[in-house]
Amino acid sequence: MAALHETTATATVPRQRSAGGFHAAEGRTAFFFLLPSLLGVTLFLVLPIIASLVLSFTNWKLLGAPAFVGIANYVRLFTADPQFWPVLRNTLFFTAEYLVLNIVISLGLAVWISSLKMGQRWFRVIFFLPTFTPTIAVAIVWMLIFAPDGLFDSVMSALSIHMPSMLTDQKLAMQAVVIVSLWANVGYNTVLFNAALDMVPVNYLEAARIDGAGAWARFWKIRLPLISPTLFFGTVMTAITSLQVFDQIYVMTRGGPGNATATLGFAIYQRGFENFQMGYASTIAWVMFAMIMALTALQFWLQRKWVHYDN
Template sequence: MTLLKPAKAPLPEAAAATVSGKAKAETDAQLGRRTMWGPAFALPHGLGLAIFTLLPIVVSLVISFFRWPLLGTPSFLALGNYEKLFSDPIFGQVVGNTVLFVVLYVPLNLVVSLGLAAWLTPRIKGRHIFRVIFFIPSITPVVANVVVWRMLYQPGGFIDGTLQSATGISAPNFLGDEHWAMMAIVVMSVWQGFGYNMLVFSAALDAVPENLTEAAAIDGANAWTIFWRIKLKLISPSIFFGTMMTLITSFQVFAQPFILTKGGPGSATSTIVLYIYNQGFQFHQLGLASAAAWILFVIILGVTAVQFLGQRKWVHYDA
């Protein structure tokens, strides 16, 4: 004989409310414990950011208002360091050299990167191998690349020797002639840095919908029209990103002139960051170096702001 178990009587409303309240309290407690882990995991990185980034930024701003020798007692100058920099013809030439480098380097970098990215279409066999080859200089240590290019540029080096054997004409003294030194640095820098933008632009071109290009081809558009009218507009956000990053890094150029020319001949290739290095670590004028660093920050901030305001006219975020 099978005995039927009596059905459980429903809980009274008060008891049900108590059980629901306990469950909600346990859920809130578990959520609170999980929420506490987030700040705990972020704390080491936050401390590193505060100690090694934010604090030095604030300290450099304070130091820029002092005559602060490496050894000795600091003295307050207010805006004296900034006034000295703006009246220093050498610093003016340094700023001009940096602007010249930016004007030459950024367009060349973007044109070479975009041209190679457009060439590396899906129809090119071995395109992934070419991408790796073009990207290798970007991840190779800058110092190693600069040393190699210094051997190429020097009299009797590969360029000079090849030119003499082919034409009998000696190559210019690229690093010793003030008319060639900056262009030599620009060419080396383009070779060093175009791979990153090439990879970004190539990925953006691969993401362009094929139905748009196929429809344009059916309507009679040639390859140049499709690239200029369709692809270039669709990848404009990537071009904007590449332009911004290239501008910011080009204003901070240091290793190339430091190793290739030491800022010479004379001051023909001295840049702002190289000037900051010399003032801080060669002449031990930390206040002057900090002031120059903040002037560089303001320049980069201004250029970035102008780019962000102007991108509304040529960057298209909607397909």
């Protein structure tokens, strides 16, 4: 018996070693296939982020060698740049209005689609189609609609409603950008929330209906809490993208009239590629990054109060 046990133990060792060698070979093969993606992420994401951080402490003007200036760019941004605070205010205003309207409209459309007995798939496709359209193309079309004497002005005149042109009025220009952004992007959250509503167990709703709960009570007490994780995800992603708004503003208003629609994203482009102040543009970019991280952290902290996960 001892000899048999020794023989079995001896035979097991090579098998373990071969298994370990097999796993090592698998790892090398996996690394080989992942290498192109890792190189792409490193070259086009990690290194540019590091370079941007380094450049924010220099006065690089695109041409010539950068010179280290420490935190002078940050001091200038917060204390000496007269355009920063209006631009920051515009960014926060757009983010707040667009975020609220996007969530409310998309959730309302999702609830309406889920209540339909026929054609739900078609309406999902219809509302989701604008998200496939390039934002630049969408902005060009809407710029023509909102242009002076364009389609919008013609419709307002036909209805005997006298109002200034959307793109040339300082109070209405940002509203035009919000409208275009909603039209182009509200479909994503609509489909997302509609899919979450379809996953709510029917027996919960039936039990509430039997207990006498109305449609509003069923939505507020059952459906909304159950889809709160999806709602939280949509809110976080929408907030992040709204803080980075650029395409619509670049095409439709170029930050105008005046600075009425200038945002941090447009300010980064303007400073970096029009004024050739790459170091200063990198400073604005990192301030925007800090704002995104702070807003996301705040949302994750607040989600403990209203997001309900199914344990």
